[in-house]
Amino acid sequence: MSTVHTEIVTPAGKIFSGEVHMVSVRAKSGELGILPHHIPLVAPLEIAQVRLKHEDEKIVDYAAVHGGFIQVSRDAITILSEAAEMKNDIDVERAKKAKEEAEHQLSTLHESSEGYPEALLKLKRANLRLDTAAIADPVAES
CATH class of the missing domain: 2.60.15.10 (F0F1 ATP synthase delta/epsilon subunit, N-terminal)
Known part of the structure; x- marks a missing residue:
């Protein structure tokens, strides 16, 4: 191979x-x-x-x-x-905090608000970090 x-x-x-x-x-x-x-x-x-x-x-x-x-x-x-x-390098606690902050920002903004796209991007990045960190064992699926 x-x-x-x-x-x-x-x-x-x-x-x-x-x-x-x-x-x-x-x-x-x-x-x-x-x-x-x-x-x-x-x-x-x-x-x-x-x-x-x-x-x-x-x-x-x-x-x-x-x-x-x-x-x-x-x-x-x-x-x-x-x-x-x-x-293995993802700081899960930092990602959780970033997710909470982004969710809070999004709850206070309207979709047309100036900061909305940035808050949405922040949430997407935090969720990616958390999802990646949560992958069980780094072993290929059978």
Whole structure:
């Protein structure tokens, strides 16, 4: 089974760098599953989980990626995002607090209010962090 070098990079630095068998992401155009030797592409990403399946398919890493882009070449995959966290690096208490703050902001704003889109984005990011952190054991589904 072959692998492809994959990196997840933020302005703060690399949060993941390694060889994986498959990368699953949610692009703006839909779900993508990328294997080694995939055709080159560049695609904008949604705020969503990224799944990194290793050569031993029972080992899977998860990351919460807050948008950005994926760039695929024949021998490398790079995910560039303004913010991203690996599952084990997520501060659950901070994410819970951010969720509560966003929900409170949304409850006090009308959809046409100036701060509404930012509060909605904050809620989406907090929920992504919490959902990613809640993934049980990083083992591939059978």
